[in-house]
Amino acid sequence: MTEAAAATGGDGRQEPRARLPPEARMPQILAAAIEEFAERGYAGARMAAVARRAGIAKGLIYHYFPSKAELFQASITACARPVFEDAERRLSGFEGSARQLLADLIALAYARLREEKQERALFRLILTEAERVPELAEFYRREILDRALGIARAVLRAGVASGEFRPAAAALPGLAAVIMAPAVAGSVWQMILGEAAPDLAAMQAAHLDLLLAGLGAAP
Amino acid sequence: MTEAAAATGGDGRQEPRARLPPEARMPQILAAAIEEFAERGYAGARMAAVARRAGIAKGLIYHYFPSKAELFQASITACARPVFEDAERRLSGFEGSARQLLADLIALAYARLREEKQERALFRLILTEAERVPELAEFYRREILDRALGIARAVLRAGVASGEFRPAAAALPGLAAVIMAPAVAGSVWQMILGEAAPDLAAMQAAHLDLLLAGLGAAP
């Protein structure tokens, strides 16, 4: 090693792999970060591992994000687009019976549970880090829970208005939460137990059956 | 510093705080560890913080546990005693109607959700670390989910046998999971959102109401 090299510390002559415009590199890093954070949690995630996943040098991450904390923030924001636009569109444009609407929405919810790997990662992050990252809890409250509750309440009101559901369905304040709970529990079980979780299809069938029977107007 | 002290490295003359028998110190350390792990997760937990919480020196932890991993394992085992003995006893000795039994068990479940700080810590640990610690997932499956499902199925069978519930209640394979789901979702929300979570009392009322209506035998 030359004296100059020793004095200046690192010398850093290397061959860059491939130069990409930021708008292509950024999402690459974000995707790698989301994976890593979801798999290991914030504290367990390694910047070096993010770099490896993205196929770049660690230093490059800091060219785009000033710190691990900011990268985490950005990762969350990146996969935190509104989740319920589908459901809300379906709700507002619906023509048929409330029972049919309920069945549709439940089918939609369980389908989302099964697919959407990225959404599962976000959900895991929310469960894991919400306590330490208030923005995560706020995001869940505003963008997921509140919107889901709103949808459930709208269905209940529609069913009561049309006489399909008994009036109590719109009067019980906790009912909306109870109605959507099986989907939440299902995703938690899926997350913890994977293949060993209770069967989602069976739950979906029983869920719909119980709701239709439990909400039905008394004869 | 003397030459001898410098040569030997640390010399370690200090005043021990209070000497306790292992059977008293051990649970102290475990309690501190459970707190720390539950609050920060495995990777985020610091051995020094566990020691601080327990009011001892870090080195003492290693007198009782060989490593962080083993301490984690022991912490889990320590707070992982059977959770459903209450409910199962109540179930086997019950005399009244299935409806009453169902109401009792639901009340019991929601009461547990509200109290039992240590159990919440365990639940958080399960959610957070299950993927990396297979024992946690197994414990949840065996000691919590399976037993809860067993209780739910027993109640359903009893209600169908007595004619209180419609026969489908025992025939739908996913129903037991759906029945207990609101309690799971409730605890998740409590965990993520704390005070901002949906009201547990309202959920409890709506939950029972929905079940009684949805399970009831058709007239």
Added chain:
DNA sequence: CCGATTATTGACCTTCTGGTCAATATCCCT
């Protein structure tokens, strides 16, 4: 085609943290 810009690298620095250990104060047994 040349110079300014910047995407990219890998070595390095610093701090943090799991883990070790010799010394020591306390307890228990005889």
Added chain:
DNA sequence: AGGGATATTGACCAGAAGGTCAATAATCGG
């Protein structure tokens, strides 16, 4: 009381991980 056993301490170590940076090679504008 005395002596062996052990609970307890704090300083220390090695390695890992977040973050820094000078050098460099692509890219782009003129």
